[in-house]
Amino acid sequence: MDARKIGVEVLDVRIKRVDFPMEISESVYRRMDAERKRVANELRATGNADSEKIRADADKQREVTLGRSVPRCAEAQGEGDAKAASLYASHSAKFRVFCLLSQYGGV
Numbered sequence: 001m002d003a004r005k006i007g008v009e010v011l012d013v014r015i016k017r018v019d020f021p022m023e024i025s026e027s028v029y030r031r032m033d034a035e036r037k038r039v040a041n042e043l044r045a046t047g048n049a050d051s052e053k054i055r056a057d058a059d060k061q062r063e064v065t066l067g068r069s070v071p072r073c074a075e076a077q078g079e080g081d082a083k084a085a086s087l088y089a090s091h092s093a094k095f096r097v098f099c100l101l102s103q104y105g106g107v
Helices: 022-090 092-103
Strands: none
Touching: 022 092
């Protein structure tokens, strides 16, 4: 029936609900499920790649920090050992007495 013949002009048609047959509904559901799983897998892959980049950067920074600190530590330890040896040498007599007294429980 032509709506214009009776004086009606159709401006807009909206579908509020569509009831598909069961086999079509299942097919639509499977496609929706597959699409969601695909998007989830893509997001996981992107997240894992970003995670690896962050870990690699953190490992690099750690190695750089250790590379800088180990020589400084060795230098400080060497300076401390040298100072201790100097002190022991300058006070060796007092130190020997102290060690002997420590052995006998007098200190």
